[in-house]
Amino acid sequence: MGGMATKQRGRPRSFDRETALEQAMKAFWERGYEAVSISDLTRAMDIKAPSLYAAFGDKRTLFEEAIEAYVRNYGVFTAKVLAEAPTARSAAGRLLHEAATAHTLPGLPRGCMIISAATNCTEQSAEVVAALQERRNKGIAFIESRIAADVAAGVLPADTDAHHLAVYTGAVLQGMSQQARDGADRATLEAVADVAMRAWPRERAGEPGPGEVTSGRGA
Amino acid sequence: MGGMATKQRGRPRSFDRETALEQAMKAFWERGYEAVSISDLTRAMDIKAPSLYAAFGDKRTLFEEAIEAYVRNYGVFTAKVLAEAPTARSAAGRLLHEAATAHTLPGLPRGCMIISAATNCTEQSAEVVAALQERRNKGIAFIESRIAADVAAGVLPADTDAHHLAVYTGAVLQGMSQQARDGADRATLEAVADVAMRAWPRERAGEPGPGEVTSGRGA
DNA sequence: CTCTTTCTTTAGTGAGTGCTACAGAAAGAA
DNA sequence: TTCTTTCTGTAGCACTCACTAAAGAAAGAG
Numbered sequence: 001m002g003g004m005a006t007k008q009r010g011r012p013r014s015f016d017r018e019t020a021l022e023q024a025m026k027a028f029w030e031r032g033y034e035a036v037s038i039s040d041l042t043r044a045m046d047i048k049a050p051s052l053y054a055a056f057g058d059k060r061t062l063f064e065e066a067i068e069a070y071v072r073n074y075g076v077f078t079a080k081v082l083a084e085a086p087t088a089r090s091a092a093g094r095l096l097h098e099a100a101t102a103h104t105l106p107g108l109p110r111g112c113m114i115i116s117a118a119t120n121c122t123e124q125s126a127e128v129v130a131a132l133q134e135r136r137n138k139g140i141a142f143i144e145s146r147i148a149a150d151v152a153a154g155v156l157p158a159d160t161d162a163h164h165l166a167v168y169t170g171a172v173l174q175g176m177s178q179q180a181r182d183g184a185d186r187a188t189l190e191a192v193a194d195v196a197m198r199a200w201p202r203e204r205a206g207e208p209g210p211g212e213v214t215s216g217r218g219a
Numbered sequence: 220m221g222g223m224a225t226k227q228r229g230r231p232r233s234f235d236r237e238t239a240l241e242q243a244m245k246a247f248w249e250r251g252y253e254a255v256s257i258s259d260l261t262r263a264m265d266i267k268a269p270s271l272y273a274a275f276g277d278k279r280t281l282f283e284e285a286i287e288a289y290v291r292n293y294g295v296f297t298a299k300v301l302a303e304a305p306t307a308r309s310a311a312g313r314l315l316h317e318a319a320t321a322h323t324l325p326g327l328p329r330g331c332m333i334i335s336a337a338t339n340c341t342e343q344s345a346e347v348v349a350a351l352q353e354r355r356n357k358g359i360a361f362i363e364s365r366i367a368a369d370v371a372a373g374v375l376p377a378d379t380d381a382h383h384l385a386v387y388t389g390a391v392l393q394g395m396s397q398q399a400r401d402g403a404d405r406a407t408l409e410a411v412a413d414v415a416m417r418a419w420p421r422e423r424a425g426e427p428g429p430g431e432v433t434s435g436r437g438a
Numbered sequence: 439c440t441c442t443t444t445c446t447t448t449a450g451t452g453a454g455t456g457c458t459a460c461a462g463a464a465a466g467a468a
Numbered sequence: 469t470t471c472t473t474t475c476t477g478t479a480g481c482a483c484t485c486a487c488t489a490a491a492g493a494a495a496g497a498g
Binding site for chain 3: 008009010011012013014047051054055
């Protein structure tokens, strides 16, 4: 234990693990979990199947790592935006506009990987589908608690329905991802984000308290 | 030619074609085009593969017929609603609320088949993907022309951006489908529809003219 | 050098894919 | 009956799937 890490013995890996993972991530992002075969992956990553299995485990584990890489490098940082923005309303605006950008980055697949990478799947990938579904629903729950905090602080009207407003905002984000895949450009999505924000209630002066997500749910 | 149709010769089909198609449609609706195998279909339709191929051609042709059956029996009739409703705004409201119902019908798959049945596909199903994408974009174009008609008639404000408002409405419809698949119930989706309509501009008195979709685009 | 460790390559595994040849079964026509 | 037509079931096609055993290749340790 402890001390210097001994030099690694044996033949060194001949490819860059990060680069290979990046290529796999883009393939999954573009086509989705089941539509990308191991053969597609080895071609995209420029390695042979046994090297892939030695470095990343099986296909499912590789996909999970690809999702982590996506969130780390390309995801819209829901939690960060919700914590940093002064109000829930401004956070939602930022989320929608960041999505407009993120879903139409040139040279990258369209839309959001977490929304679209595991929609049409067979029973044997049920766990992959459920994992992404949980991520989506947790994102909406985050938005809801941030809204509830602003309602409690008097920034948003007392009769604001935090749950429904959060689901609405999540639905718009998901619809924008689909629109990006169907060809909508960034300017169009920015406009959609602006229209979507018109449905949000006006703010009153209060004590915003950025990031102070006090309680999860009202009732 | 003409005259009475001669009695069909040969061994009669031992299954009901409509019922079998209905089962195939539900399978595609639930899981999507590529995730449903011929083996899955023969099980759901309770026929053997050669009977399937004799009655429906190949898998792609069967899917196309399943889409037709879906639109005929379960789809939200965009064109009909847009033509019948007195204004574009009321039409959008009806579309959103009909979607809330249609996406959560008990005993049927969640969400909209046209939105979700061909999202994660391999290159070899590119035509199926493109066909559904075209249906989605045509639906939005329909909404846009209805909005443009109301703007021209003075029902909606002159500065209304018909294109962006239509894409927004389409995005909400698509997001609601995803929400339904992620577990949102009908009441939640109805609330989302209500929130979404708050983003629409108010109407002024004018000459609504239902169905009078005059020109495709403004500029 | 040899020994050990680790990676890369070749060449597959069994299972599942969409699809079909062929023989048997069930109907009307003559 | 016998002939023709059409559907059904068995069995299997060539292909791809995710995955891996086994042997060769490249590094450090002795």
